[in-house]
Amino acid sequence: MIVPIGPVHPGLKEPLRLKLETQGERVVKAEIDYGYVHRGIEKIMEGKTWQKCIYLAERICGICSYEHTQSFAEVLEHMAGVYAPPRAQFLRVITNELDRIQSHYLANSTFFKCLDHELLFMKVLELREYAMDSIELLTGNRVNMGWNVLGGVRMDANEEHFNAILENLKVIEENHDRIVELFSEGSVLALRTKGVGEMTREEALKGRAVGPIGRASGLKHDCREFHPTYRDHLDFSPIWRKEGDNYARVMNRFDEIPQSIDLIKQAIDNMPKGDIRVPVEVNTGYSEWVNEAPRGEVKYMCETNGNLIKHISIRTPSITNIDSCAKYMLTNVPTVADAVATYASCDPCIACAERVQVLNRDTNEKIVKDMF
Amino acid sequence: MSSLIWYVYEFARKTWINRFTDAKSHKESVEKPSRFRDFPVVIKENCIGCGSCIASCPSPTAIKLVRDETTEEAEGLVYPVINEGGCIRCGFCAEVCPSNPKTLECGENHLIKEDFNIIPSKRRYIVDDYLCIKCNSCIKACPVDAVSVVDGHVKVNQLKCIACGECVKACKVKGAMKGIFIDNLQDQRKLIKLVVDSLEKYIEAQQEDLEKLAPESLLQLKFPISNIWDEALKIIPDTEIAHEIIENAVDRLKIRVITWNSEKCMKCQMCVKECPIGAISFDEERDTIVRDHDKCCRCSICFQTCPFAVIKLFLAKFVLDSDDEGNEYAFITVTPSQLDHDFIKGEHNAG
Amino acid sequence: MLDRLKDIVRKTSINVCIVNCGGCNGCDVELVACLSPRYDLEQYGIYLQNNPRDADIILLTGPVTEQWEDKLRRIYAKTPEPKLVLAVGNCPQTGSVFAQEGGRVSAPASNFIPIDGAVSGCPPSPPEIINAILNVAPDAMVAKSHENKKIKDDEDEV
Numbered sequence: 048m049i050v051p052i053g054p055v056h057p058g059l060k061e062p063l064r065l066k067l068e069t070q071g072e073r074v075v076k077a078e079i080d081y082g083y084v085h086r087g088i089e090k091i092m093e094g095k096t097w098q099k100c101i102y103l104a105e106r107i108c109g110i111c112s113y114e115h116t117q118s119f120a121e122v123l124e125h126m127a128g129v130y131a132p133p134r135a136q137f138l139r140v141i142t143n144e145l146d147r148i149q150s151h152y153l154a155n156s157t158f159f160k161c162l163d164h165e166l167l168f169m170k171v172l173e174l175r176e177y178a179m180d181s182i183e184l185l186t187g188n189r190v191n192m193g194w195n196v197l198g199g200v201r202m203d204a205n206e207e208h209f210n211a212i213l214e215n216l217k218v219i220e221e222n223h224d225r226i227v228e229l230f231s232e233g234s235v236l237a238l239r240t241k242g243v244g245e246m247t248r249e250e251a252l253k254g255r256a257v258g259p260i261g262r263a264s265g266l267k268h269d270c271r272e273f274h275p276t277y278r279d280h281l282d283f284s285p286i287w288r289k290e291g292d293n294y295a296r297v298m299n300r301f302d303e304i305p306q307s308i309d310l311i312k313q314a315i316d317n318m319p320k321g322d323i324r325v326p327v328e329v330n331t332g333y334s335e336w337v338n339e340a341p342r343g344e345v346k347y348m349c350e351t352n353g354n355l356i357k358h359i360s361i362r363t364p365s366i367t368n369i370d371s372c373a374k375y376m377l378t379n380v381p382t383v384a385d386a387v388a389t390y391a392s393c394d395p396c397i398a399c400a401e402r403v404q405v406l407n408r409d410t411n412e413k414i415v416k417d418m419f
Numbered sequence: 420m421s422s423l424i425w426y427v428y429e430f431a432r433k434t435w436i437n438r439f440t441d442a443k444s445h446k447e448s449v450e451k452p453s454r455f456r457d458f459p460v461v462i463k464e465n466c467i468g469c470g471s472c473i474a475s476c477p478s479p480t481a482i483k484l485v486r487d488e489t490t491e492e493a494e495g496l497v498y499p500v501i502n503e504g505g506c507i508r509c510g511f512c513a514e515v516c517p518s519n520p521k522t523l524e525c526g527e528n529h530l531i532k533e534d535f536n537i538i539p540s541k542r543r544y545i546v547d548d549y550l551c552i553k554c555n556s557c558i559k560a561c562p563v564d565a566v567s568v569v570d571g572h573v574k575v576n577q578l579k580c581i582a583c584g585e586c587v588k589a590c591k592v593k594g595a596m597k598g599i600f601i602d603n604l605q606d607q608r609k610l611i612k613l614v615v616d617s618l619e620k621y622i623e624a625q626q627e628d629l630e631k632l633a634p635e636s637l638l639q640l641k642f643p644i645s646n647i648w649d650e651a652l653k654i655i656p657d658t659e660i661a662h663e664i665i666e667n668a669v670d671r672l673k674i675r676v677i678t679w680n681s682e683k684c685m686k687c688q689m690c691v692k693e694c695p696i697g698a699i700s701f702d703e704e705r706d707t708i709v710r711d712h713d714k715c716c717r718c719s720i721c722f723q724t725c726p727f728a729v730i731k732l733f734l735a736k737f738v739l740d741s742d743d744e745g746n747e748y749a750f751i752t753v754t755p756s757q758l759d760h761d762f763i764k765g766e767h768n769a770g
Numbered sequence: 771m772l773d774r775l776k777d778i779v780r781k782t783s784i785n786v787c788i789v790n791c792g793g794c795n796g797c798d799v800e801l802v803a804c805l806s807p808r809y810d811l812e813q814y815g816i817y818l819q820n821n822p823r824d825a826d827i828i829l830l831t832g833p834v835t836e837q838w839e840d841k842l843r844r845i846y847a848k849t850p851e852p853k854l855v856l857a858v859g860n861c862p863q864t865g866s867v868f869a870q871e872g873g874r875v876s877a878p879a880s881n882f883i884p885i886d887g888a889v890s891g892c893p894p895s896p897p898e899i900i901n902a903i904l905n906v907a908p909d910a911m912v913a914k915s916h917e918n919k920k921i922k923d924d925e926d927e928v
Contacts, residue, residue, distance in 0.1 A: 055789055055822065055845070060798045062790055062838075083837050084792040090872035096539035099477045102509050103867050109796025109893070153799065172806035179803070180452075187456040187526050190796045190893055193509040196537070201514075202454075202527060233422055326535040326578065331604070353604050354539075398794050448808055449897045458890075480864050504863040507892040 050383055054083060058161040058387060061397040067377070067386055074386045077377035079369060085401040092359050097123060097197055097329060100356060105191050107361070108399045110153065113146040114340040115361075116195040122347045123197055126334040127327050133319045135199035136276045140314045141212075142185060142194070144307040148219070149178040150341035151259075151300040154394045158297060161388040162239060170226055177215040184208055199324035209315050216308050227301050240294040244376040244389035247291060254371025257364045258343025260393055263299040264291035270339040281313055293392045300394075329354055340364060342394050363399035456508055456526030459501055466522045467562055468497040469583045471538045472512035480505035482512060498522065511537075517563045517581050540582035542598035546573050550595040557596055560589035594670060600660055610654045610661065611668045617647050618669075622676050622735055622753060629678055629733060629753065637754045644739070644747040669739040669749050675717040676733045676753070683729045684708055690721040690730070719758060732756035780852075780915060781908040782815045787825035789845060791879070793832020796893040797859040801829065809896045814904060827854045827907060830885070833861040833868050833875040839882060846883045852914040854907065857888040858899060866892060886910065 050069055054062035064080035088107060092100045097119075104115045117139060124131065131139070152175040159167040179189050185204055186194040194200055230236060246256070248265040261268060262285065269285035271277045286302050288295045333350045343364025350358045372393040380386045429435060451457070468484065476482050481502055487495035499512070499522070510528030513521065515538050521529045546557075546566075551573055558566045558573070565579040566586060575586075582598075590596040600607065621642050622629075632638055644665065655661045686708065691699050698714035699721065701707075722732045733753050741747045790798055804811045805818065819825050822845050834842060846855070857879060860866040865877025879885060887910075889902040 054841070055787070056820065060790065060795055060802070062792065083835065084832075085835055085837075085874060086792065086833070086868050087872055087874040088868075091868070091870050093872065098475055098511065098537055098539040102477045102507060106794045106796070106867060106892075109794045109799055112794075112796070153802070169805075169807055172803070173808060176803070176806060176808050183452055184454060187454050187510075188508070189895060190799055191507070191794075193456070193507075201510075201531060229422070229425065324533060354601050355603075396795075443813060445808075449901075451897075455895075478867050479870055480866075502864075503890040504860055504888070505866055506890075507860065507866055 052387060058157065058391060059395075060157070061395070063395075063397050065387075065390060067383060069383065072382055074377060074380040074383060077373050077386065079373045081397065081401060084398045089359055089361065092356055094355055094357075096354055097356070101196065102191075102193060104361075105193070108363075108396050109190050110150055110396060111146070111340045111342060111399070112191050113142060113195075114338060114345055116192075117143065118336055118338045118345055118347045120195050120197050121338070122334055122336040122349050123329055123351075124327060125336055126332045126349070126351070127329060129198065129325065129327050130275075131199045132321050132323060132325060134321045135323045137280075137314045137318050138185075138200055138204065138323070139195070140276055140281070141311050142182065142192075144311050144314075145178055145182050145185075147341045148304055148307050149175050149182070151304060152178070154341075155297055155300055158293075158388060158391045161384075161391045162236075164236070167226070167230060174219055174222060174226070177218050181212045181215045184211055196324070197329075198327040199322075201324070203323055209318075213312075213315070216311065220305070220308060223301075223304060227298075230301075231298065237294070239385065239388075240297065241292060243293050243385055244380060244392065245290070245292045246371070246375045250375040251291070251371065254375055255367040256343075256371045258339075258341075258368065258394075259299045259303065260296055260368055260371075261343070262287040263295040265289050270337050270344050274338065280317065281310060283310065293389060296392050296394075342396060343368060363396075365396045365400040366402070368393055369395050369397075369400060454527060456510055456528065458503055458506055458508060459510070459513055459523045459525035461499060461501065462520075462522055462524070463496050463498040465518045465520055466496070466498045467518050469517060469562060469581055471515045471517060471536075471581045471583075472499055472523060474540060474582070475511045475515050475538050477509065477511070478505050478507050481507070515581075535578040536581065538581055541600055542582060543577065543601045544575050544580055544582065544584075544586060544596065544598050546575060547595050547597060548572055550592050552592055552595070554591060556589045556591060557586035560585045594667075597667070599667075600664075603655065606655050607664055610651055610664050613647060613650060613654065614665055614668050615672070615674065618642060618672075618735075618737065618749065618751070619674060619676060622733075622751065623678060626678050626680075629676075630680065630731065632733075632753075632755055634755055637752055640751040640753065642749040642751060644749060666739050669737050672737045674735050675719070675756070676735055677715070677717060677722070678731045678733070679710060680729050680731070681707065683727050685727055687726070689724050689726070693720050693724045695720065719756070722756070723758065732758065776915070777912050780911045784816045784907055784911065785819050785824060785826045786816055786829060787819050787822050787827075787849075788829045788831070789822070789842075791830060791832040791838045791842060791862070792835035792875075793859070793861050797831040797861075800893045800896055800899065801831075801858070804896045804899060809900060811900065814900075816903065816907075822849050825849060826852070826911060827856060827903075829856055829858050830862050830879060831858050833865045833877050834879050834882060836874060836876070839876065842879070842882050852911060852918055854886045854910055854914065855883060856903070856906070857885050859894060860890060860892045863888050863890070 048069055050067045052065040052067065054064060062083040066078040066080065067074050068076040088103060092103065101116055101119050104119045105112045107115055152171050156168050156171040156175070159171065182192065183189050185208065186192040187202060194202065246264050251261050251264040251266055256264065256266070257268070265287065267285055267287045271283060272285070277283050286299065286306060288299055329351060331351055331353055335346065335348045338345050345364065346362040348360045349356065372390060372395070376389055376393065377386055380389055470484065473482055473484060482499050484497060485500045486497045489495040510525040513523040513525035513529040514531050515536055516522050516529070523529065553573060562583065562585065563579055563581055565576045566573065567576065584598065587596050587598055622640065625640065628638060651661045651665060652658065655664070686701070686706070688701055690708070691701055695718065696714055696716060698711040700709050702709050719732050722730045733755055735751055735753045738750050739747065740750060788798065788801060803809065822828065828846070828849060857863055861868070861877070862879040862885070865875050868875045869877050887902070887906045889899055891898060
């Protein structure tokens with residue numbers, strides 16, 4: 048029989064419908080129904096200047112919102128042939144890693160809520176607040192920050208702010224290991240997470256999974272290795288595992304957090320001096336840029352006409368992650384509750400992934416290729 | 420077993436006991452931190468009414484300009500009003516405000532004082548040096564001192580300009596201070612090409628009248644703009660922009676027009692060799708000289724070469740105006756070229 | 771006597787259901803942060819439920835997209851009386867940045883269901899949300915229950 052898990056559900060932050068096909072208690076197949084969050088953002092951006100579009104790109108998704116503004120700014124800077132000044136690049140690295148820490152904590156705490164483990168849910172949320180405090184100190188707001196512009200950043204930081212950030216990071220570091228041990232050593236939790244929702248390496252390659260989910264299945268690929276700032280100035284290597292079940296995905300996210308803290312400390316130690324913003328002029332052309340969001344790889348492809356944007360196309364990681372989750376992970380899960388938890392462990396972000404295409408059924412041609 | 424010991428240890432810690440007895444949120448989590456960016460605050464008296472805050476706001480319903488009523492004591496103030504239900508708290512309005520001290524204050528954004536500004540505008544304001552009479556009215560009219568005299572020429576500093584349009588209103592010569600549209604440049608080029616091509620075709624069609632023109636006289640023609648208006652709107656759908664581009668293209672336009680009288684041609688083929696671009700060629704099958712209209716650059720070398728006066732060169736000047744009924748015409752004045760045959764006769768006499 | 775007891779209970783124990791009509795999730799993330807031990811919503815007696823059928827207050831986030839127009843009315847009809855609707859964020863009020871040419875959003879949400887209060891901001895921070903709920907909700911619930919009782923008594927008389 049088919050069990051629907053509907054649009055309004057406390058464990059899922061966003062509206063979508065999961066249709067699970069069960070045999071008795073075991074879940075055999077799954078199907079996902081999108082379409083509730085389509086707002087037409089790429090169409091709104093056509094024919095406008097960058098000043099009106101950069102804070103619209105931020106509101107594609109509120110959880111990974113920082114990465115969208117940085118990619119938008121870098122795509123247009125790359126088209127004009129200009130790099131942001133070195134101090135601005137290092138400040139961007141700090142905010143990028145802080146955003147990654149808070150997003151990984153949020154994803155894991157949602158997984159624990161789906162398992163109905165209230166203690167870990169609350170403890171992980173409390174640690175997340177220290178990262179949000181640091182973001183607010185640097186940029187002025189907690190979510191939807193409004194800090195990046197073309198050519199650099201808007202607000203500078205001095206010694207006091209860096210010392211306050213380092214103190215917040217110290218609190219996170221002291222408590223992180225105890226909480227992870229509570230998850231990894233618990234015997235009942237191991238029964239519910241090890242061996243559930245497996246995805247092998249071949250299946251991950253076929254389904255094009257990216258981000259921590261692909262890395263937990265053996266695909267060692269991280270876009271931060273190709274970014275100019277990380278490649279030339281910072282010391283970094285990706286973290287990966289082999290098993291590909293729920294336990295591996297959650298532990299992969301937990302393991303990336305000390306690496307981010309280390310990167311922030313490196314950036315604060317080597318911070319250069321100088322100005323934080325340069326003027327940039329946008330001309331006609333086409334360019335692409337790739338960046339690593341907390342959930343995977345984000346690619347922006349943009350074409351301009353004079354001063355205005357003519358066509359923009361955004362590829363977010365959740366498009367292929369959710370599809371590979373429905374096809375490969377939810378095939379042989381013991382119970383319905385475990386199926387909901389498996390879906391929450393693949394870190395979905397539906398607002399990033401809404402696409403619309405209009406087909407003419409008689410002639411089979413696409414009339415309106417309207418994204419988002 | 421280890422997790423049981425961990426639980427007992429957690430409950431016995433001092434912080435757990437403190438929080439158990441005092442289970443309320445701390446007071447400082449409710450206060451706003453120092454760098455938080457709240458809704459903007461408006462100071463009414465400093466506003467100069469330029470409109471840059473409205474041009475740079477990303478949200479359509481957030482901000483609008485309002486004028487108070489004029490009373491007997493003082494003139495009504497102009498100032499912006501913010502709708503909190505639409506404002507996204509980005510701070511662009513506080514950053515681009517050009518008045519000193521600023522009208523809007525938002526977080527720390529009103530302290531940004533860069534040398535360049537980021538106001539989005541459809542037009543760029545530049546000075547046409549050929550027409551400027553250096554009366555300095557634009558320098559006095561600019562509210563932010565963006566126009567100045569550099570090396571004897573009047574120039575606009577693009578980094579300071581806020582695109583308000585006061586300089587165009589103050590300029591006494593039509594066309595010396597221009598606000599050109601900087602987007603869809605490809606479409607603007609197409610429209611200008613359409614206008615110039617249709618005007619040239621119209622003049623070339625009057626070949627008989629032109630042939631009879633004496634050297635010092637002129638011919639006057641009228642070309643109605645309604646002939647090309649529908650096509651123009653297909654290229655650029657905005658009527659205001661299309662009309663302005665046609666006006667700027669036609670006013671003070673000067674082109675050369677070449678007419679070709681094939682009956683007098685003796686097929687000596689001297690023009691074929693002299694043409695520097697190769698726009699003229701001899702068609703063997705039909706025994707005629709062929710001139711390529713698109714390649715020809717109107718350099719007038721063929722006009723100076725032909726000994727039989729087959730080719731004639733004319734100069735045309737245009738102005739856009741409307742007649743008594745309100746229809747728009749391009750008034751055309753055509754004169755024969757002053758590069759006349761005395762020059763050629765002189766060469767032949769010498770050679 | 772029984773009425774006074776009912777009023778006290780209605781003020782101090784409120785059930786809340788979050789309905790996301792297609793927003794960017796910024797406001798949902800701030801609502802989840804309200805449950806964390808620092809800002810602790812449950813110390814005031816406000817509990818988060820799964821189901822609109824056992825909720826007193828509906829918290830609405832996000833601009834209303836095309837698929838949600840009829841479903842929003844059904845959810846409002848399923849909630850039992852007395853009920854309130856609070857709009858969190860700018861999107862249910864005016865549609866903020868999405869209500870431009872090319873967007874697929876029919877804002878404001880008061881075209882579909884009656885809205886009783888709003889918290890502004892994009893997104894509003896957790897102290898602002900808690901402040902708004904505590905100022906509005908207890909007294910409004912008591913007032914609404916009195917109003918409903920009056921309407922019912924008038925109907926019974928007639």
